[in-house]
Structure formats: structure tokens, C-alpha cells
Amino acid sequence: MFGNRRSLIITYFLVVFVFLLYFSGDSSLLMQKFDQLRPGKKASAGAEITSTRTEKTLMEGTSFETVLYVIESPVEGPTVMVIGGVHGDEPAGYKAADSIATWAIDRGRLLVLPRANVPSIAVQERNAPGGPDLNRVFPGSSESNNETHVLAAEIFKVMTDYQPMWVIDLHEAEYCEYQFRGALGQTFIYPNEGSSTDIIKELLIAVNRSIYSERYGFMLLRGSARGSIIEAAQLLGSESVIIETCEQMELDDRIRYQRQSVSSLLYLLGIAVF
Ligand SMILES: [Zn+2]
Numbered sequence: 001m002f003g004n005r006r007s008l009i010i011t012y013f014l015v016v017f018v019f020l021l022y023f024s025g026d027s028s029l030l031m032q033k034f035d036q037l038r039p040g041k042k043a044s045a046g047a048e049i050t051s052t053r054t055e056k057t058l059m060e061g062t063s064f065e066t067v068l069y070v071i072e073s074p075v076e077g078p079t080v081m082v083i084g085g086v087h088g089d090e091p092a093g094y095k096a097a098d099s100i101a102t103w104a105i106d107r108g109r110l111l112v113l114p115r116a117n118v119p120s121i122a123v124q125e126r127n128a129p130g131g132p133d134l135n136r137v138f139p140g141s142s143e144s145n146n147e148t149h150v151l152a153a154e155i156f157k158v159m160t161d162y163q164p165m166w167v168i169d170l171h172e173a174e175y176c177e178y179q180f181r182g183a184l185g186q187t188f189i190y191p192n193e194g195s196s197t198d199i200i201k202e203l204l205i206a207v208n209r210s211i212y213s214e215r216y217g218f219m220l221l222r223g224s225a226r227g228s229i230i231e232a233a234q235l236l237g238s239e240s241v242i243i244e245t246c247e248q249m250e251l252d253d254r255i256r257y258q259r260q261s262v263s264s265l266l267y268l269l270g271i272a273v274f
Pocket of ligand 1: 086172
């Protein structure tokens, strides 16, 4: 009984002591101690380094007008370009790119062109009305009277101006590669000339680790089509990869895999996204 009372008195004085310390001139010192102990202090300090986002308009004043987002960190690092919506009937690519355009990064520079081919997205077709396949006319021509060729030239100019270390092009295929060869769904397509095969293999492992069904795991294919974005990237000495999701899966899953593939590749390049 007496013991309990004594511990109550001790507790009371302790509470009063801490209270007085907190509201006295020493409170900042005390709070500093608390801050040092608090988990996540590092994260809040890191958050002070924020990236900025600016917008640039391509094909201004035409039906192909589209926005390029330039996300830049003050901390030096690689430049990576992400392109979605080259084909208007492949929604996971441009929907994932829409959200990638809102990301912040802790180093380097992220260029995001979420909806490259706006008229093709409007009609949900592979190509813009009357236009050729945008992904077969690179590096394009600014002199052409066909706007798809002019668009390719404007995108290629962005690549020339910024010299990205990597170009990531987001696409979809109707069927999965596991269903039949050449279907292309759930693949990373990496040019034969690329030399960062280790990173691509690590990417494959990182992304597949999170996929619930083994048959939906990504496979690696090598090669590049004539006039494609990844071939144009090679002209500039940039590394490049196509992320192809499979339309046999739910749209939300496809968007998630697109986003995850991009964030995993950025992570492998030393860029954290938040
Ligand atoms: Zn495509």
C-alpha cells in the first residue's frame, strides 16, 4: 500500500519535471532529443530536397498538341524519358504515364510525355486518323505535311535536346507472349544493340517477384522495329526499352505493372520516386 503511494508520488514529480522542462527555456533541447529518437526523421529531412515540374507543349496549336512534363531534382543524376500513348488503343500505357507525370524524384531528371499521339487516343485506334503508325516513322520530319511525321520529329527533338540515358516506351499487346510466340504481351523488349542487359535482367526479376501468377510474369525479348522510338533512341546512344502489358488482364493490373516497371527501372538507375 505504502509502496504504491510512493511510486505515485514519484510518478507525479516526474510528470511535473518533464512538463516544466518542456515549457521552460530548455524545451527546444528536449524536443531535439525527441526528434533524434523519432523514426522517419531522416525521411522528413530528405523530403526537403524536392523536384520541380515544368510543362512544355509539343505540336502547339494543332490537333496533336500534347504536354511534356519535365521533373527535375537539384541532385545530379541520370535523365530518363518515359513515353505513353504512342498507340491510342493501348490505354494502360498512357494511363500509367499520366500518373508517372505526377511523381517526384530524389535525383536526376524525368521527362514524361504521357499522351504522345492525342488524336489516336481520341479515337482509341492505333494510329491518328489518316496517319501512319507513329512508332514506324522516327526520327520523323519537321518538313512533312503529315502531322504524324512532324510529331515524331518533335519527340525526337526532345530526345536530342535532353540526351536521356534511358528511354522507356509504354505499350500494350492484345495477347500474352506465353499464349503464343510473337504476341508480345507481358514482355520487356530491349534492342539487340543495348549493352545494359544486366539492368534489364534485374528489372525482370524485380517486377516478376510481385506478380501473383507465374504465367503473367514478364519475359525478355530482344530487337527493335524500323522507325520505332527505341530505334531512334539508339541513334542518340540512349538505352531504351519497351514495356508491353497484355490486354487479357484487367486494366488496373496492367496500369500497375506499367508503373511498377518504370519505378523499378528508375530505382535500378539510382532514382527513388515518391
Ligand atoms: Zn503499341
